[in-house]
Amino acid sequence: MRGSMRVVKKYAIKEEPLTIEKLSADKTNLLTGKGGETQLLLKSLYGNWVVCSCEVPVTIKRFITSNTFFLATVKGRGRHKSSCPLFKIFSESSESNESPTKIANSYSFSVSANEAGGSKVSPSITGVSESVGKEDKLYTLVASLFSESNCGLFSSEQKSGFADERDRIISASRRFSIGGKSLFQYLHFGFGQLKNCKEDLNRKQHLWRGRNRPQALVLAHVDTILEEEHGWQIKVKDGWDVFLPSTITLTKLKGAYSLSKGPILVAMIISPVSDENNDEFGVTRCFAAPVVNGQGFMVVSSDRERTFAKIAIKCILEKKVGAKLKKPLFSIEIEGEKVIADFLVKHGNLETAFMIEKSETALSEYETPPNINKLFSLYPSVERINYTSNTSNADFYCRSKAIIEKVLDELCLK
Structure with a gap:
């Protein structure tokens, strides 16, 4: 088996790798290729390592923002020879091969949704952005966070319910940053936490230096969202309505034509309401989408x-x-x-x-x-x-x- 490209179980440095499969020439070519067939192969091998003719293992990682798979080096296991099919992929430093996941988990938001590297937003007549694709930055943050915490997955073997999914989201938030700070420290749940969130940002704003503005993420379930002449009326629950003016960017997925039937997930960025005033905090960006039920965070489009x-x-x-x-x-x-x-x-x-x-x-x-x-x-x-x-x-x-x-x-x- 030595000298061939093969799939093995993960192993310690001094252990002999346990071979699962010897890859054919066609699969070896697919391994370093692009396209749907390569993604299918990488997906099927996900969780195992591949050992090449150099006897240097590589792992398979998932790029969460596109749900695609890519090869990555295993730290401390050596380099590939120039004759190895994997040499070209890993000819750069091993750090660069791990950067996609790190980049994907880092976010920062300004007042405008159209800053460089931000969302592709289609403004409505009122000036409120109302329909976005899956390239929208706030959607990407929410979807990535939910993917990491398995909130888009139902299994009878997995605990489900608001408290369980909230705890998983909180745990996953440790792997994300917002404005250069750990999202774990700036994540809140429920409209009832808006006041505490603003006070927390005001108290900690001296910690924010450089180009990033103080910012936090609030996730909440609401009953309905109705568009009005000068903004959006959010019904949190009976007897509790919140109005968001048209100066706030509110986005929703293409296909989610109506948000009038709840439950609805609302994800809000809280930051200074203007570039001139860093002492007044409020909702500056909002994403809304239907969820399957108010006890979970499975986002749907309709x-x-x-x-x-x-x-x-x-x-x-x-x-x-x-x-x-x-x-x-x-x-x-x-x-x-x-x-x-x-x-x-x-x-x-x-x-x-x-x-x-x-x-x-x-x-x-x-x-x-x-x-x-x-x-x-x-x-x-x-x-x-x-x-x-x-x-x-x-x-x-x-x-x-x-x-x-x-x-x-x-x-x-x-």
Whole structure:
């Protein structure tokens, strides 16, 4: 086995590596390539090491902002020879190979959402930014934080509920920074913490030096968000409304056309309200999206997605087969086009992707949109749930339930 490219279990320096698989020439070429097939291979090997002809192990890491995988060096295990297929990848310092994750976890926000390196925002008529893609910086922070804390994953084997997911988010926040400071120290939950958050920033603002402004992140669940003439009316709960003026940038995902049906997640950046006054703190940026329920942080784009997630969770619990429901939060680029599944149902090493698509006319089951074809390069099975403006909630429920049950039965038989 020596001299070949092979997959091994992680091992200590003085241990003999336990070989799992010897890679073929085709897989070796894929390992150092790009594209969907390379991502599938890296994903399948994730959690193990690859040992090359130099007997130098490499690991596989995940770039959380794009949910893609990449090779990285194992510290203290030597360098690759020039004849090694991995030499070109790691010819630079090992530090540079670990930088993507570090960069992805560092955030800073100014008053404007359109600062360099910030979001691609489409302003509405009122001046409030209302629709963003998944490149938006605040969305990226929230989605990355939720991905790290497994808040986009439902499993009957994992504790779920507001307190459990909040604790996981708090733990994951230690791996993030905001404005150059640990997010763990500047993360708050609930509208009731806004006052404490502002007081905390005011008390600590002497610690913020250089170009970064004092800033914090507040995560909260609310009932509804309604657009009004001069801003947004947020109903936190009965008898408690908060108004955000149009001077505040409020963004939501494309596809989330309405935020009038709760529960809604609101993520707010708290910082000085102007460049001239560092003593007055308030909400300067806000991101809002529906969540499946008020007891968790699984973000969805629409009421239909929320309905689908609830049905899937119910079926997984009833079937008792150990399946998991995952909500992907980042797209993957395939052949220059970004694609993302709406949901994944996993059982063991098997995955089925789901696409929930609205169309003006019902699509034939034989019509396959281009983005679906690209998803097949990532997932062996893709299911589509099509609906139109005339599809009733009952019809959507029945169709979704039938497809989910069929997929769960098929996954358990494989």
